[in-house]
Amino acid sequence: MSIAIALAGNPNAGKTTLFNELTGARQHVGNYPGVTVEKKQGTCVSEVGTFEIIDLPGTYSLTAYSLEEVVARDYLVNEKPAMIVNIVDASNLERNLYLSVQFMEMGIPVCLALNMMDVAQKRGIEINADRLSELLGVPVVPMVARTGKGKKELLAQVAKAIDKPAAPLLISYGQDIDKTLDEMEKIIRENNFLTDRYPPRWVALKYLENDNQILELGADCSKETAGKLIEIGEKVGRHMSATLDTHPEGMIADQRYGFINSILKQNVVRFAYDRNRLQRSDQIDKVLTNRFLGPLLMVGVLAALFQFTFTYSALPVEWIEGLFGWISGVADAILPDGLLKSMIVSGIIDGVGGVMGFVPLIMFMFLGISFIEDSGYLARMAFMLDRVFRIFGLHGSSVMAFIVSGGIAGGCAVPGVMAARTLKSPKERLATLLTVPFMNCGAKLPVYALLVAAFFPKSQTTVMVILTMISWIGALLVAKLLRSTVIRGESTPFVMELPPYRLPTLKGLWIHTWERTWQYMKKAGTVILGISILLWTMMTFPGLDDKTTAQFESRRTAIIDSVQAEILKEIDTADKDAELSPEARKVKDALAGIDGRKSLTRLENSFAGRIGKALEKISYLAGFDWRTNIALLGGFAAKEVVVSTLGTAYSLGDVDSGSTESLGQRLAKAPGWGPVTAFALMIFTIFYSPCFVTVACIAKETGSWKWAAFSVGFNTALAFALSVLAYQVGSLIVN
Incomplete structure (x- = not known):
């Protein structure tokens, strides 16, 4: 039987690092009942016992000012874990112990994990853990979570103290x-x-x-x-x-800090040198957060991230595309012609395969983002961007919501919308959650990767940086518009803690990267699969009427009847890649052309094709044909569907029905497609309606479907206007 242990602590104290170190791969992520706050839970198997580890949201106090604080407190009260392991940043002991004191006042057994002892030592801070334990009356274990140092000692102390009752701490408040x-x-x-x-x-x-x-x-x-x-x-x-x-x-807060100070002054903390000495993180920040140099370096970091992603993911992406191309070819060869074959090849393999092909790219992107986040630089990016955000009527805390949503590519708008709830001002909160969907979330990355590789192969990094800048600038301008019109109100001040710089651990990077990549893969295998089959159905039915079918068959018959039997036999018996005689090649191409036109006509006549054709009367202004329109309609459900639907549409309507080319190669050869069209489509993808899950989340967070509907309508209208502008101006420049 496992024992429930709660991990709690301030943000940036190393709580997630310790959680990963204790649980490894034996962890799962969900939501707390009734709320959208993320719940991480895992199992720790050790020599002293098996523990169920619950990673509580990071908080600074237990007074219910934010949803995270309410969730943490409710869990401790309702679930009554056997013990709280309170992760404390040893280099900021006084501030971190404020939360520890509140845990002890609740009368819950507490063990202090004195984390980041290496950072404290580098800062000349010496801590007597035994003396601190004696004065507080709780176990105190020095450790370095990112290297695993102190892990065994912590578990031993937890096992030793787990059955001991704890009396509530009594502090005199005057x-x-x-x-x-x-x-x-x-x-x-x-x-x-x-x-x-x-x-x-x-x-x-x-x-x-x-x-x-x-x-x-x-x-x-x-x-x-x-x-x-x-x-x-x-x-x-x-x-x-x-x-x-x-x-x-x-007075209560002052007296708590007074109690903490009285503890620390009793030979608990000693400074090896002047406390005001500039620390290494501060020295680095003088350069990285410099008012002028900092933003330039930040753009350079983004460029390096994209360069790393595209450079090292190119070969694995090519392998997976080749694998799905081979699977498609095998299925095409062994399955009998009919609806089942069409659904498997065009609906499932070409649809889902188009999304799964970008798994290596997503993985490398998440690896880079995890490194930036775990190193402490992500917080610096938020700090620098706060200066800009205030100009556009947003709060500095909005920066984290933007970054979580995909501000440096690869996030998700849903947690970004949720992250906006930490903002105290309702106006700033509303403006934030309405604009975070403009960020380049992980669902948009496959669209960009497809189009950038197909039409901008020599400048992939540059184009991705440009798209990132466009998403940020667009979001800020829209926020300014909203804050000046429908969401007027004063801005509130921003205070943020900058964690020390750390070298991320390989284990931590792997866990963070795998968690996010697995979420993407699960979505491709469930949501995207379902939507791909649904869209395949819409692109297949009602099919061609008997008259049109007969016309195509009569053309095939006419060609076959006019050809000698030997040539037909050569075509039927030849392998797929075999050389044919000029006469046989001519006949085969003619037959393939008829089949391709039949497929294209069937797709045009389908339910989805009719909708796409109807929209083409307007969408041509942005360079979008009817097949692109079908894909963009699918993107209202989930942005990854844009890629899978393009794969299905160009598979069902391909002139060469036996082609095993990648989707990017097909688009590059397709009439009407070019760099200008691709760029206009990427602009539309940045700004148009959030996916349905995000829309539902906006409705829940605002308490009204009015703002959710506004997000769908306003964003789509803005996206279309900007894509038309991009296409028309681009066409003039190119021509």
């Missing part, structure tokens, strides 16, 4: 508050007010801190008792305001 807490605690005990879930003194503290969640729970439990507690809290608040010019929340 005469006024202590007296009030005693009075409130007495009322809470006498009325059994929330005591089935929380310690009485802790409930009293939350009332003095005006914790909204506890206030709501208290009102549901007993309005009378809740009213008494609120009245007592307001009374002490007025008294403290008049006598000390402060309020209970501020």
Whole structure:
């Protein structure tokens, strides 16, 4: 039987690194019940026992200001894990212990994982872990999570302390508050007010801190008792305001930090040299976050990321494309002609294969992004971009939502929309979640990769950097438009912690890369497969009527009847790649041409073809033909479908029905396609409607389908206008 252990700590304290080190590949990701906050859970098998590890959202406190804090606290209260392993950044001990103190006040068993001891030592910080453990009364284990140092000692301490009960920590908050807490605690005990879930003194503290969640729970439990507690809290608040010019929340926070300081001064922390000495991370930041040099270096990092991705993924992508081409050829050869063969070859293999072919590219992209993120540079990018965001009416915290959505390519708009909930200003939050879908998420990457490789093979990195800049500039301009019109309001200040630079571990990079790549692969094998089959159905039925079918058959018959039997026999018996005589080659090409025109006519006559043809009356302005229109319609469900649908459409309507060329090669040879058309399509892909899952998420986060519908309509109209502009201007330049 495994024992539940919760990992908790401040953001950037190394919590995820420790989680990966403890669980390795034995982990899975889901959502907490009823909310969209990510839940990571895994199993740790060790010499001292088997533990179920739950990675709680990173928080700075347990006062319910954000959804992450509510989720973390609710898990601790409702699920009652055997122990909290609190990951503490040893190089920022005072700030990190603030959360530790709150855990101890709840009366939950706590073990402190004193992480990043190597960073602390480099900064000249010496910590007496045994003395800290003695003063706090909890186990304290020094460690370096990224290298695994201290892992065994941590598990041993957890196993040793797991059955020991923990009494709630009592801190003196000054005469006024202590007296009030005693009075409130007495009322809470006498009325059994929330005591089935929380310690009485802790409930009293939350009332003095005006914790909204506890206030709501208290009102549901007993309005009378809740009213008494609120009245007592307001009374002490007025008294403290008049006598000390402060309020209970501020005094409680001050006294907690005072308690922490008193602990640290008792021979716990010693500085080997001047505390104000400029540290290595600060020295690096003087260059990397410089007002002028920093942005240039950031663009250089993006260019290097794309160069790395395209350079090293080219060969694996070619292998997988060749594999699916071979599978398609085998299926075409062994399956009898008919709907089943068409669905398997065109609907499944050419559809899903077109998306799966980009798995190596996605993997290399995620590897690069994971390195940037784990090294600490991603936080610097957010810091630098905050200066720009304020100009466009957005908050600095919006930067992380943009980056998560694919600001450096490869993210997802869904968690990006969710990340906007950390913004306190409703106006900034709304403007953020409406513009994050413009980022180049992982679903758009296959579209870009396909078109860039086919039409810009010699400047792939440059084009990708340009697309990234366009997505950012477009999002910021739209945000400015929204904040100046329908979402007016003042901007709020931004404060962000910059973690120290670290060298990412191979294990951490692999886990992060594999998690994201596997999500992409699962989507290709489930959602994309289903949509590909649905679109194949729409592109196949109702088929040709008897009259049109007879016309094509009569043309085939006329050619066959006019040819000598020996030539027909040569064509039938020859291998696929065998050399034919000039007469036989001419006949075979003529027959293939008739078959191709028949396939194209059938596709045009299908339900999807009719819709695409109808839209072509307008879409020609952007250079999009009816087959492209079908693909873009599929992209409303998921952007990867654009590639799979193009694969299906050009397979069903290919002049050479036996062709095993890659989709990029087919597009490069197709009439109407060229660099200008490809660029216009990429512009449209950047800006048009978010995928359906993101639209649903926007509706949920805003509490209204009105803004979700606005996102679909406004984004698509903007995308079409910009793609028309790109195509028309590009055509003039080229011509």
